[in-house]
Amino acid sequence: MIAVLLVGLCAVDVVAQSDKPRRSGFEFMSAATQALQRDDEQNPVMLWVKDGARRWNDVSAGFACAGCHGEAQQSMRGVAARYPAWDEQLGAPVNLQRRINLCRERHQQQPPLGSEDDAMLALESFVALQSRGVPIAPPAADPRLAAALDRGSQMYSSRIGQLALSCAQCHDQLAGGRLGGSAIPEGHPTAYPIYRLQWQSAGSLARRLRGCFRGVRAEQLAPMSSEMIALELFLAVRAAGMPHEGPGVRP
Amino acid sequence: MSARTLIDMPRRVRRGEAFEIRAMIGHPMETGYRRGADGDRLPRDILTEFGCVFDGEPVFSAKLYPAISANPFLSFSMTADRSGELVFRWRGDRGFSHTERVNLVVE
Numbered sequence: 001m002i003a004v005l006l007v008g009l010c011a012v013d014v015v016a017q018s019d020k021p022r023r024s025g026f027e028f029m030s031a032a033t034q035a036l037q038r039d040d041e042q043n044p045v046m047l048w049v050k051d052g053a054r055r056w057n058d059v060s061a062g063f064a065c066a067g068c069h070g071e072a073q074q075s076m077r078g079v080a081a082r083y084p085a086w087d088e089q090l091g092a093p094v095n096l097q098r099r100i101n102l103c104r105e106r107h108q109q110q111p112p113l114g115s116e117d118d119a120m121l122a123l124e125s126f127v128a129l130q131s132r133g134v135p136i137a138p139p140a141a142d143p144r145l146a147a148a149l150d151r152g153s154q155m156y157s158s159r160i161g162q163l164a165l166s167c168a169q170c171h172d173q174l175a176g177g178r179l180g181g182s183a184i185p186e187g188h189p190t191a192y193p194i195y196r197l198q199w200q201s202a203g204s205l206a207r208r209l210r211g212c213f214r215g216v217r218a219e220q221l222a223p224m225s226s227e228m229i230a231l232e233l234f235l236a237v238r239a240a241g242m243p244h245e246g247p248g249v250r251p
Numbered sequence: 252m253s254a255r256t257l258i259d260m261p262r263r264v265r266r267g268e269a270f271e272i273r274a275m276i277g278h279p280m281e282t283g284y285r286r287g288a289d290g291d292r293l294p295r296d297i298l299t300e301f302g303c304v305f306d307g308e309p310v311f312s313a314k315l316y317p318a319i320s321a322n323p324f325l326s327f328s329m330t331a332d333r334s335g336e337l338v339f340r341w342r343g344d345r346g347f348s349h350t351e352r353v354n355l356v357v358e
Contacts, residue, residue: 041259044322047277051255200280200321 028183037249045195045247052126076130081244084233115223121202125247132246138236152234161218188239191248254349275324282317298343306335
């Protein structure tokens with residue numbers, strides 16, 4: 001069975017899929033899980049969003065996020081859909097989590113948060129909520145991002161790990177099929193941070209990607225590392241134009 | 252410890268008309284059966300009881316067990332013939348207790 005699977009994978013190599021309509025992971029979910037995402041009163045990620053709204057206005061650090069950015073409903077509209085983006089001072093691309101940490105360090109004199117800290121996921125999901133329905137539009141035309149984008153693209157199509165599988169082999173060529181009992185989605189990061197039923201918690205895109213790295217028995221990349229952000233950038237560009245689903249639910 | 256909760260219900264209802272209340276609380280519901288990265292068993296930390304009381308009168312109560320998922324979501328219906336205060340209380344291991352209050356207006 002495994003031999004057949006591997007032969008199958010080798011036979012179909014990287015094929016461009018640009019002419020196919022893209023499908024969000026939402027479309028691969030069961031009706032019950034879709035209902036959970038559609039209804040904010042049932043969606044457990046709203047626990048983090050509510051906490052994020054509180055933190056947005058929290059002045060205990062001296063400066064609240066709202067002190068500079070004001071009402072998130074206006075100032076953060078569409079922001080999550082535009083990341084990863086270039087940071088001038090750092091001279092590198094940053095994702096939304098890294099941006100939140102840079103804001104904390106530069107303007108609030110607060111220590112950075114970890115990728116899966118509840119405080120980070122709360123702020124990130126609150127900011128992501130303001131981008132619901134906004135088309136994903138990373139600044140792909142920014143020439144300073146070209147190197148990272150190229151690197152991310154290479155990572156996406158490079159075979160990695162003991163199973164020697166690339167992202168593209170599952171998420172381009174076998175998308176819509178099944179791995180065990182689970183649907184293989186196209187791998188568009190449209191709804192992060194997500195509440196994942198399997199985790200029983202909210203989690204970041206980095207956590208999800210690390211799950212895939214572990215699945216193919218490859219070396220883990222650190223969240224917010226330059227490689228991880230390069231891959232996230234490529235995925236965002238690949239999903240450009242698809243609507244951002246705000247903090248969503250995934251099985 | 253302050254817990255995160257979401258309570259979804261109408262704040263104004265018609266007399267005698269049934270309405271739905273949905274209550275969710277952020278809680279890990281650690282079963283006590285899992286082991287951590289160090290191989291040691293993670294101590295049980297679950298919610299054990301939930302209750303909803305309307306002006307001193309019990310509306311709904313539940314006992315919770317380790318097989319219930321993290322961030323438990325409970326939904327139930329009630330009718331009211333007068334305005335009053337709904338008190339939601341969750342209790343759990345390690346002395347956990349959290350209370351939320353919602354005023355209900357009957358028209």
